[in-house]
Amino acid sequence: FTHISYNDYTVVSRNILEGKNLSIKNRQIPYCMFTDPQLGRIGLTSEQAKEQKIKHKVVSLTMDKVGRAIETNESKGLIMAVVDVKSKKILGASVLAAQGGEIMSVLQMAMAGGITYEQLRYFIFAHPTYAEALNNLFVELD
Incomplete structure (x- = not known):
């Protein structure tokens, strides 16, 4: 994965040139398969959350309920997210959809910034x- 190698380089160069003490441990590694539709993934799956004994919920939305997907005639697929019940943070996501990698990247930034699903629901x-679609994805939680 090119994006991981580039991040490795960034961490090493900043440690050497800027005197930082950055680590690659515990970083979230996204991936995207450029199939039709695209598959974007980040973070924990429900199984991994169970293994870590995190009380969580899984929420999903089919793309045939997404206005832009209907408009572009690309309504195959779904968005699925794993959320922490207590903190309301997003733990992971899978997006199988047109522009799945782009949608996943929005969720990745929310995860990195500690943005809760409640905030995205009303964003x-x-x-x-x-x-x-993220508004509708999280609307039925709670």
């Missing part, structure tokens, strides 16, 4: 975009 996304 104002531009219309019509694939990111707008």
Whole structure:
């Protein structure tokens, strides 16, 4: 994976040139398979959350309920997220959809920034975009 190698380089160069003490331990590694539709993945699966004894929920939304997907006639697939019941943080996500890697990247940034699913549920996304699906994805939680 090119993106992992580039991140390795960034960590090493910043440690050497800037005197940082950065580590690659515990970093979230995203991946995207450029199939049709794309598959984007980040973070924990439900099974991994169970193994770590994290009380969690899994939420999903089929792409035929996403306005942009309907408009572009690319409504195959789904978005699935694993969320922590207590902290309301997103633990992981899988996106099998047109622009699945892009949608996954929005969830990755939310995870890195500690943004909860409650915040994403009510976030104002531009219309019509694939990111707008995140409002509907989290609407039925709680």
